[in-house]
Amino acid sequence: MNKIMKYVIADLLRSRAVLVYAVVLLVLSFSVFNIEDNADKGVISLLNIMLFVVPLVSIVFSTVYLYNSAEFIELLVSQPLKRGMIWMSVFAGLAGALGLAFLIGVGIPIVLYAFTVSGMVLLACGVLLSLVFVSIAMWAAVRIRDKAKGIGLSMLLWLYFALLFDALVLFILFQFSDYPIENGMIAVSMLNPIDISRILILLQVDLSAMMGYTGAVFRNFFGTGWGMAITGVVLLLWLVAPMWFSLRFFDRRDL
């Protein structure tokens, strides 16, 4: 397993795309912190970048990589190796490379400029988001054999999580604003890993506004140990579930 992982990472680094991603993140973060005179404002600007760029790059890059290395994976399958292990190693390699790129690209500026709770939450959420979207990409890639369709699906998935889902939530909010939907809305927000990370960071940077009426609902949930535990479990589920489905599918698929 280690060998395959090492090979995947070496392959990713050779293609330089991950390096470019890390450098771009690094330059972006440094310039954001240099423009904003205040650490918290920098974190807010980075939040916007993170919620937008990280899922997109993670999902599209992973899908493309998986299709490009389809032949290599087929070759590996012909070897006396367990299929599950091969798939897990590929995932670990991709997730490791992208997570590391984010950690370097955003982590270094954050440690230098915004070594605060909000900064740390941002960092943790970013890494988790990278992993979650790699895992979703694995599922999309294994389900669809055609490369163009697969990439299209991954783009659609990103669009859904980044934009359409929120539009839907906004619509529900307006339609059912007369009903006690607070707890239901928190449950709905759990259906989107981007929303979960956004709310977690919001609770740090917009603390004062969150202390208001709705904030009370949030704090009653996210502020308690149980709420945090549930949130953590849900985020992990977002990481594990697509991976597990893809693994099952990969195990049975006729290559």
Add this chain to the structure above:
Amino acid sequence: MTRYFYVVFCVFVCLAVSGMSYAATIQVGASYHIKSINHALGLVADGDTIRVHAGVYREGNIAIRKRVVLIGVGNPVIDGEKQHEPFSVFAPNVTIRGFTIKASGRSSIRDIAAIKIYDTRHATIADNILDDNFFGIYMQNAKQCTVRNNQLTAYGETEQLTGNGIHSWKSDSLYIAGNTIVGHRDGIYLEFVTRTEVRDNHALHNRRYGLHFMFSHDNGYYANTFTGNGAGVAVMYTKHVRMAHNTFNENWGDAAYGLLLKDITDSHIEHNVFSRNTTAILMEGSNRVQMQRNQFEGNGWALKMQASCMDNVVTENNFVQNTFDVATNGSLVLNTFARNYWDKYEGYDLDKDHEGDVPFRPVSLYSMVVEKFPMAMLLFRSFIVMLLDRTERVIPSLTPENLKDDFPLMKPIDV
């Protein structure tokens, strides 16, 4: 002629000396002849001084009906045993200084206080420690009284179980300075109090309001700090208020306001710092208020100005790092915003006069949405909300057209 002056001088000296001889000083304490304050009060005449030495005094109610000065030496403790009103002042020119007063009785009908001043003038309450009392210092129908450097602490669990720290009703020309008030219902409560100066006080973690006044005209509030009070500061139905150099911070909660202005007119709010409040200022029915050189930092809402406000001027303030800068509930705007610094401003300054060349609209679309549907806060800072806000900035349709700062400053100003 010289002789005449000599006689006058002699008479003057004699008078002065005789006056001194009448102002007696009585010592009270365990090691002195007189053991109780009430006993001493029975002996003294107007103008005398009672020095109370260290020890615990449980004397029920101490009613002061003569013009005396009471001085605690070594912090004597007056214990109300949770039943009595420790000090009641009925005479003018009374001074109470240097005592620790604790455990007054509790009654919502009689409003028992640690020190209660009834219908009199020129009382001085200074350097006392008030611990676990119902009301702290209560002045009714008092004039020219001074309340200085007292420490008031209460431990009420709810608003009903505790009284106000410094409470005054129908008074005039008070001077309230340097007090620290913790855990009472309202820190400072003034009703029908006029021409009063409130300065350098700290009101922290009180159950309801840090400062609360109604119908109290012509008062000034300077350099006070109001932190973490249950509902912040609320002031109502008053004109000619001057608030300067105060700090309002960490007043958190849905109904908590750094400063709530309800029907305040012809007033000045200057050089104050509002930081980390859920709502820094809420204005309702307030007219002709000048807001100048205040710092709004890290608040949920910096300024909620309801459409019922008119002719207010908001100028030369800094709005930094607030979630929402200005929110309102209608489209009619009769107030002026000019020359403020907004950190969300994205315009430019081509003619280099330190004022932006395009106006700034501090009300964002989403702040209007959140005002209507508080739950929409769930989606704040998401991509779609950003998109909506941007569109609205370009073509304002829902946000009030006239609510704008035509001369936004490019750099924050010193407040």
